[in-house]
Amino acid sequence: MTKPLPTGSTIGILGGGQLGRMLSVAASRLGFKTCIFEPGGDCPASHVANYHLQASYDDRDALAKFGEAVDVITYEFENIPASALDQLEALCEVRPNRRALTVSQDRLTEKAFLQDIGLKVAPFMGVSSLDDMHKAVAQIGAPSILKTRTLGYDGKGQARLRSPDDAADAFAAMKGAEAVLEGFVDFSCEISVIGARAADGQVACFDPGENVHRDGILHTTTVPASVSAALRTDAVLIAGRVLNALDYVGVLGVELFVTPSGLIVNEIAPRVHNSGHWTQNGCLIDQFEQHIRAVAGWPLGDGGRHADVVMENLIGADMDRIGDLSADPNVGLHLYGKADAKAGRKMGHINRISPKG
């Protein structure tokens, strides 16, 4: 795929959650159709897509049908089974590329990659056995945090070590999964950069946002982040380095810890990112359209921002606040069309805007 995808083409999206939903809306703005591949029925993305192919990721017939029906494939989550990717890549271009997925699917591979390209990460060591665990704790110490190498998100698959004595319990909490022990980072705040890279190598980043978490889930992202202009520039340069090193095409989220000795990369996500939702009401081209533009081989927006924004996630019972929020003239609402407002479930988000400071 070397030419820009013509309008009217169909973009295949693996995953039918809220990210797929907002990607589908962005694709429609550029005249594209979308086909969502998602095992679940009545999924958020299916409400605004042309097609919803409801099948599991090991359904080879469905994957073949999907790969043949679409003009390019992208995804809203990084844990796509390798077997599904093998089959799809033979049929159709997948963007971002396989390397980005391989790197970000595994915390150990990701940390090694980031270190290899000269970025700072927290001290880390792979843990496959209780013996490894004791060696890792001896080297990294405590406080520290043990995380499964794969599949964890929003605080799941993690165990904190307050002292070296917690080593055995933390290891047991992994239930036999391969893990990585990460040293404690003394950070003043977490920021993230949403960067994008086009098929021709053009790179554009949005302003870094400052993230606050609650119960392991992103609570708010505030733009601009309360860090120096120099640090903001550093953050953007780090995102650019990651994008180039991966020969990346699409939008990528980079989470960074702000520490007395500079920025430390927490993790990267090869997709549109919750901490980039503020762009929907702060920018002419939001992260979702930016991703679709990249994936379709179109030019990127420049990442410019016209407002200050505080993005806040609406989790579970926050849906009871919709009446008040909808009456606030400075609030942009974004709801995901999920039926049940379960505790801990991301139901939507708001962007509270104010004039650019």
Added chain:
Amino acid sequence: MTKPLPTGSTIGILGGGQLGRMLSVAASRLGFKTCIFEPGGDCPASHVANYHLQASYDDRDALAKFGEAVDVITYEFENIPASALDQLEALCEVRPNRRALTVSQDRLTEKAFLQDIGLKVAPFMGVSSLDDMHKAVAQIGAPSILKTRTLGYDGKGQARLRSPDDAADAFAAMKGAEAVLEGFVDFSCEISVIGARAADGQVACFDPGENVHRDGILHTTTVPASVSAALRTDAVLIAGRVLNALDYVGVLGVELFVTPSGLIVNEIAPRVHNSGHWTQNGCLIDQFEQHIRAVAGWPLGDGGRHADVVMENLIGADMDRIGDLSADPNVGLHLYGKADAKAGRKMGHINRISPKG
């Protein structure tokens, strides 16, 4: 329907063109599903809707199914057959109401209504026969313009009279349709106001835009309009008067001529309006979400504007400019997903933004 429609409800939209498409996207932001009733296949709105009920407006079974499946009904065009409305109104609330449709479906009724509520309109007279035509020309004179009472849009169903001698030719051009002769208005420019009224009577208007037409089709809308602050206020007050007089719920477009003796109402449209597309990139809540909010019984956005905008329609071969336009950092693209870029066909629009002056 007195309470706000809960998220997860389904909004029925009559008509599946670009306005239905953008209404459907706006509905998704608020967590609503949409069902599009549209006779044509592969229509723009169906690409981003939950359901597309493809049937004709005289298919009573399909209308019954539609009326029972949705929680409220709205529309993207004013020429809905009365028989279909009769059936639907018995099943489900239709917003905006019947009166707004009755008034705006017929140019003669519309002009009489506007005059009755104290607004200025061009001189007009109904024309049902050649005899009427001669009487109308004797009273109104020329230059003037003869228009069919119903169904005309984008310059269709119209004949210009340069002199009274053109009367018979103009009448013949109506092909027997009931018509109205409108006197020439010497205007310096055309502006339009997109107003909205909520179910509880709350009114909010967007800033007036200045319209330029080409070949009878809207070419650009520029915000702010180059008229005095006093005239802008007059325009908003006129929209408010129309909204209240119709006990209107939803978004309404009001086209106004700017003349030496003040504003003259050209026409009203009981729906989202092409001249309000600039709100997509100029406002936190655009006209499409504003309409959905009103129809769903939600509070309205306040109509605030954060940028200056020039909206330009992309007609037919303008689609050849997409490559250049997509690379312009100040341009927001909105394409409709129509397959054939026929001459005169609205294929999309752009919003060119600049800092608020």
